[in-house]
Amino acid sequence: MxxxxxxxxxxxxxxxxxxxxxxxxxxxxxxxxxxxILPLIATMLEGHSIGYNFILPLSTYGGETLxxxxxxxxxxxxxxxxxxxxxxxxxxxxxxxxxxxxNKILWVIGFIGLALKIYTTINYIEYGNVIGKLLxxxxxxxxxxxxxxxxxxxxxxxxxxxxxxxxGCIIYTIVLVVASFTTNSREAMIEPIGTFVLLLFLSxxxxxxxxxxxxxxxxxxxxxxxxxxxIPIINDISLxxxxxRQFRTNDNRxxxxxxxxxxxxxxxxxEELRYLKEKKDKTQEGQAINSTTWSETYVKNFALNRYCNLxxxxxxxxxxxxxxxxxKQMFNDLWIEVIALLPTPILxxxxxxxxxxxxxxxxxxxxxxxTNRHPSSSFLITSHLADGLLTFGYWYxxxxxxxxxxxxxxxDTFLLRHKGKIYYSIFGLITIFSIFGMFRHxxxxxxxxxxxxxxxxQDVILFTIGFALLKKVVAKK
Numbered sequence: 357m358x359x360x361x362x363x364x365x366x367x368x369x370x371x372x373x374x375x376x377x378x379x380x381x382x383x384x385x386x387x388x389x390x391x392x393i394l395p396l397i398a399t400m401l402e403g404h405s406i407g408y409n410f411i412l413p414l415s416t417y418g419g420e421t422l423x424x425x426x427x428x429x430x431x432x433x434x435x436x437x438x439x440x441x442x443x444x445x446x447x448x449x450x451x452x453x454x455x456x457x458x459n460k461i462l463w464v465i466g467f468i469g470l471a472l473k474i475y476t477t478i479n480y481i482e483y484g485n486v487i488g489k490l491l492x493x494x495x496x497x498x499x500x501x502x503x504x505x506x507x508x509x510x511x512x513x514x515x516x517x518x519x520x521x522x523x524g525c526i527i528y529t530i531v532l533v534v535a536s537f538t539t540n541s542r543e544a545m546i547e548p549i550g551t552f553v554l555l556l557f558l559s560x561x562x563x564x565x566x567x568x569x570x571x572x573x574x575x576x577x578x579x580x581x582x583x584x585x586x587i588p589i590i591n592d593i594s595l596x597x598x599x600x601r602q603f604r605t606n607d608n609r610x611x612x613x614x615x616x617x618x619x620x621x622x623x624x625x626x627e628e629l630r631y632l633k634e635k636k637d638k639t640q641e642g643q644a645i646n647s648t649t650w651s652e653t654y655v656k657n658f659a660l661n662r663y664c665n666l667x668x669x670x671x672x673x674x675x676x677x678x679x680x681x682x683x684k685q686m687f688n689d690l691w692i693e694v695i696a697l698l699p700t701p702i703l704x705x706x707x708x709x710x711x712x713x714x715x716x717x718x719x720x721x722x723x724x725x726x727t728n729r730h731p732s733s734s735f736l737i738t739s740h741l742a743d744g745l746l747t748f749g750y751w752y753x754x755x756x757x758x759x760x761x762x763x764x765x766x767x768d769t770f771l772l773r774h775k776g777k778i779y780y781s782i783f784g785l786i787t788i789f790s791i792f793g794m795f796r797h798x799x800x801x802x803x804x805x806x807x808x809x810x811x812x813x814q815d816v817i818l819f820t821i822g823f824a825l826l827k828k829v830v831a832k833k
Contacts, residue, residue: 357421358396358406364428365389375561378435380767380784380791383554385431387663387795392424394664398655409653409667412677416670419741426753427760434764445769451820452827454772454781456511461830462500462782466528468826469497474535489699493818499551499786501528506559509780516567518559537593537616543662543793545593550789558788562778595629596620650675650723650736662796672719672742675726682749689721690747693802697810718743718800743800752801759804766812767791783819 368374369389375382399406407413434440448454457465473495504525507515532548596619619625654667679686696703696710703710716724719736722743723729744752770784770791784791794807 357392357417357424360421361389361392361424364424365393368428368432372561374435375558376778377771377773378764378768379558379780380770380788381431381434381764383788383792384764384767384794385428387792388424388427391664391795392420392666394660395655395666398657398660398664402655406666409651410670411674412670415673415677416666419673419745420666420669422753423741423756426757430757430760431764434761434768437765437768440765440768445772448769448781448816448820449772452824453783453816453820454779455823455827456779457500457503457782457823457827459504461827462503462510464830465497465782465823465826466499466501469495469500470532470535473498477535490818493814494822496787496790496815497819497822498532499548499789500782501525502548502552502555503782503785505552506555508559508562509555509785510782511779518563518567519556537597545597547789550792551786554788554792555785558785593620595626599629652737662793668737669739669741672722672738673745675722676742676746679722679725679746681745682751683725683746685725686718686721686743686747689718690802690805693718694805694809697806718802722746737798738800740795740801740803743802747801756801759808762808763794763804766808782823783816787815 365385369382369385396406399408407416410416472491476492476495502525503510504522505519507520508518529548529552533545536544536548593616596616599619619629651671652661652665652668654665655661692710695708698706698708700710716731716733717735717737719738720731720734722738723734723736724731740756744756748755770781772779772781794803
């Protein structure tokens with residue numbers, strides 16, 4: 357599996373033209389590839405086999421390889437389209453979706469996004485709160501000032517630097533990282549850093565060879581040592597977040613943040629948490645391998661656990677086989693979830709009674725079916741492969757091909773190619789980290805449907821409206 361994926365990715369994905377002209381579709385393709393390449397590296401570093409703790413290794417490797425081949429074919433055919441979705445791009449162009457932004461606009465957009473993020477984090481927004489949900493939809497704007505580091509990506513082609521050091525932006529990025537702690541989400545914690553790294557790579561790719569060769573090697577060395585120094589700190593913060601999740605409530609996010617911060621600053625408590633984690637890891641390593649209980653134990657690093665945890669596929673595939681592929685109940689549930697994408701007021705208007713405050717993940721429902729129990733709201737994640745087979749049977753593979761192809765060509769609407777030049781939308785650039793993370797395990801095969809039926813349109817429409825209004829406000833001043 358690893359060899360096949362690497363050979364294919366090196367032939368298709370390691371191509372500068374593909375990266376430049378299909379950046380956002382390529383980001384998903386990169387994520388798909390790393391998910392199947394990194395397990396070998398991660399498990400070797402931890403002294404385990406690549407099939408550590410597996411129940412169905414051959415089914416997992418075979419299924420993931422087949423799914424990758426099908427998804428790769430969809431990506432390849434998508435990037436071969438000369439002008440996909442021209443009418444949609446024309447509409448977006450007329451609405452100002454691709455308009456550039458100067459530093460002043462980026463600062464205004466960023467501060468508004470950050471203020472909304474802090475407000476919606478402190479104040480719990482219930483489903484059905486139209487205004488609250490609308491405000492949440494604008495929070496991704498907080499990453500806009502990070503673009504000031506990379507003038508070449510926002511139209512300043514005369515700039516002869518890959519990254520421009522800006523003290524104000526450095527302070528702002530640190531504030532973003534600190535503010536992300538209030539969410540008690542480990543993904544949110546690394547999102548500002550991940551956004552910067554991905555934009556840095558994109559700026560590098562879009563620079564000519566002379567500019568690339570002028571990179572000061574000392575910055576690379578400094579960055580390397582900062583990363584080594586930061587990893588233990590991030591792991592400690594992750595431990596503090598996990599410990600304090602037991603105190604998480606919908607109404608008191610500020611108190612949770614203070615508790616997490618106090619835990620992180622308490623050296624004795626952190627030593628205790630590290631000891632307990634190490635003891636738990638050793639216990640899990642000493643237990644019988646191939647346990648048929650619900651287990652996600654694979655690699656220790658929390659970030660890699662989302663991006664290369666093949667155990668999740670093995671785990672969910674075992675339970676999916678136990679339930680039976682093409683399960684009618686899970687098939688019907690999928691369409692209920694799709695209908696539930698409609699805003700709560702619309703659901704009530706059409707007479708659909710669906711309480712979004714009491715929800716179960718696809719993983720929760722799979723576990724409930726497998727163990728013959730009522731589902732508990734544990735938000736268990738599931739894999740695309742297992743959830744797809746559980747829902748559609750073997751028809752999942754052609755269905756996944758079609759859905760992947762559609763998603764790839766829609767992601768290509770986040771940039772324009774015109775007369776040999778690439779114009780990136782501000783929206784695509786500031787959401788690049790979330791695009792990169794689209795393939796990771798979460799909701800299973802319904803993730804693409806969720807994105808295509810609501811996520812894409814909601815984000816694009818909100819950004820277009822907000823961007824247009826803010827440009828007018830800034831222009832008047």
